[in-house]
Amino acid sequence: MNTKSDTASEPAIESAPVGNFILTDSSTGESWELPARTGAMGNRLIDIKTLYGQTGILTYDPGFTSTASCKSDITFIDGNKGVLLHRGYSIEELAAKSDYMETCYLLLYGELPTPEQKTSFDSDIKSHTLLHEQLSRFYSGFMRSAHPMAIMVGVVGALSAFYHDSIDITDVEQRQLAAHRLIAKMPTIGAYAYKYSLGMPFPMPRNEYSYSENLLQMMFSNPAEDYEINPVLSRAIDRILILHADHEQNASTSTVRLAGSSGANPYACIASGIASLWGPAHGGANEAVLKMLDEIGTVDQVGKYIKKAQDKNDSFRLMGFGHRVYKSYDPRATVMRETCHEVLQVLDVNDPKLELAMELERIALEDPYFIEKKLYPNVDFYSGIILKAMGFPTSMFTVMFAIGRTVGWISHWKEMLNDDEQKIGRPRQLYLGEQQRSFIPLDKRGHTEKKTSWPWFWGK
Numbered sequence: 001m002n003t004k005s006d007t008a009s010e011p012a013i014e015s016a017p018v019g020n021f022i023l024t025d026s027s028t029g030e031s032w033e034l035p036a037r038t039g040a041m042g043n044r045l046i047d048i049k050t051l052y053g054q055t056g057i058l059t060y061d062p063g064f065t066s067t068a069s070c071k072s073d074i075t076f077i078d079g080n081k082g083v084l085l086h087r088g089y090s091i092e093e094l095a096a097k098s099d100y101m102e103t104c105y106l107l108l109y110g111e112l113p114t115p116e117q118k119t120s121f122d123s124d125i126k127s128h129t130l131l132h133e134q135l136s137r138f139y140s141g142f143m144r145s146a147h148p149m150a151i152m153v154g155v156v157g158a159l160s161a162f163y164h165d166s167i168d169i170t171d172v173e174q175r176q177l178a179a180h181r182l183i184a185k186m187p188t189i190g191a192y193a194y195k196y197s198l199g200m201p202f203p204m205p206r207n208e209y210s211y212s213e214n215l216l217q218m219m220f221s222n223p224a225e226d227y228e229i230n231p232v233l234s235r236a237i238d239r240i241l242i243l244h245a246d247h248e249q250n251a252s253t254s255t256v257r258l259a260g261s262s263g264a265n266p267y268a269c270i271a272s273g274i275a276s277l278w279g280p281a282h283g284g285a286n287e288a289v290l291k292m293l294d295e296i297g298t299v300d301q302v303g304k305y306i307k308k309a310q311d312k313n314d315s316f317r318l319m320g321f322g323h324r325v326y327k328s329y330d331p332r333a334t335v336m337r338e339t340c341h342e343v344l345q346v347l348d349v350n351d352p353k354l355e356l357a358m359e360l361e362r363i364a365l366e367d368p369y370f371i372e373k374k375l376y377p378n379v380d381f382y383s384g385i386i387l388k389a390m391g392f393p394t395s396m397f398t399v400m401f402a403i404g405r406t407v408g409w410i411s412h413w414k415e416m417l418n419d420d421e422q423k424i425g426r427p428r429q430l431y432l433g434e435q436q437r438s439f440i441p442l443d444k445r446g447h448t449e450k451k452t453s454w455p456w457f458w459g460k
């Protein structure tokens with residue numbers, strides 16, 4: 001495939017200093033000026049790059065709630081207004097008018113493809129969908145009961161042991177090869193994790209199918225029968241992939257950037273993103289939504305669980321609700337909700353879980369606790385219900401997310417490598433441990449116990 005370079009078009013706007021902030025130390029009266037910056041859209045920010053060098057002072061921001069860790073021109077989110085744009089195009093428009101391959105091209109190269117570019121990109125991706133035979137045999141080292149995300153982390157990480165021709169991150173051609181390979185092979189790797197758990201043979205990817213059709217075919221075909229693609233279902237898969245394709249500097253993308261900042265190879269970086277995505281506070285939430293609906297059981301129990309979610313002494317949270325950035329309806333959830341109804345209609349599914357989910361959504365949206373904290377359903381709330389109706393086992397939900405998000409991870413990884421301000425990611429800390437002390441010999445030590453507080457999701 002011919003692309004001028006692996007970088008996107010020039011940024012629409014250069015981030016320029018716009019005034020200063022004055023930082024004053026009230027204990028000494030000392031002041032420093034820090035430049036204010038604006039991007040093309042969004043919040044103003046304080047540029048603290050030189051703060052430590054100038055003053056020896058660090059900033060403290062657990063969970064990076066107030067920190068922009070990089071420059072980017074890939075995705076823009078306005079969490080208060082519920083806006084999500086990829087390269088300037090709204091997610092609603094992309095979901096309605098585009099397809100996943102086109103969205104991948106847009107994220108990777110900064111512009112929608114021309115018809116020739118689209119054909120060439122599609123065919124290049126199709127040329128990389130097969131897995132190396134030895135890599136297919138790799139699966140037999142896993143337990144049949146292994147979680148498919150565990151298999152994904154292992155197999156994607158292992159790609160670097162198979163494709164030595166694309167791990168030199170300084171070579172633009174190799175970067176592009178790795179990018180296309182990863183996008184192409186993720187559905188195959190994911191579907192094989194499922195087939196392996198069933199003890200079924202691995203189906204071959206087929207070039208007559210689109211990306212999403214192929215994914216369905218590899219997941220659900222049976223070698224003894226013909227497989228017929230349902231266009232509503234393949235369109236739903238395509239939408240799910242588009243809606244998950246990128247989401248700015250979320251936990252897994254930041255993990256990929258951090259891993260990549262040390263110069264790690266692309267396959268290792270994407271494996272680290274998959275590992276981060278697996279957590280229930282991130283991509284694992286779609287699986288957790290279904291488990292939660294199982295736990296709630298019936299519509300008459302919803303009130304009880306809404307109360308549990310509000311109880312500070314109870315670790316229960318409403319899975320699929322809330323978002324670090326969206327303090328309004330997640331625009332992806334709106335599209336996903338629509339798709340959810342389409343799929344259920346086509347499949348003629350009358351799932352009591354959907355009724356339960358709708359009641360949960362209705363009550364939560366009217367409840368003062370959720371209104372005050374701006375907790376709305378997020379994309380994972382509906383994606384799990386759609387995937388379940390289509391026959392995906394719960395354990396595959398986060399795999400689907402990982403397949404869709406791979407292009408976002410790679411686009412950010414490439415952008416990071418092309419950023420001249422890029423440095424190895426190395427946060428600092430607020431140290432609260434012991435000050436220097438003398439070593440105590442073993443026979444002189446008494447028993448000591450330290451109290452530890454665990455995050456909510458570890459308390460479950």
Ligand code: ACO
Pocket residue numbers: 063280281282283285309310316317318319320321322323324325373375378379380
């Ligand atoms: N149910 C009940 N209460 C909640 C929920 C929830 N789902 N989410 C947040 N809250 C409450 C918190 O208890 C906290 O209350 P407090 O201010 O009284 O202490 C307040 O809302 C803020 O919550 P934080 O955890 O501080 O918000 P944060 O931005 O760090 O977390 C997160 C966002 C992790 C998504 C959170 O809302 C959550 O855990 N949701 C459930 C898991 C989920 O659906 N994750 C998917 C995220 S979307 C994605 O990855 C595609």
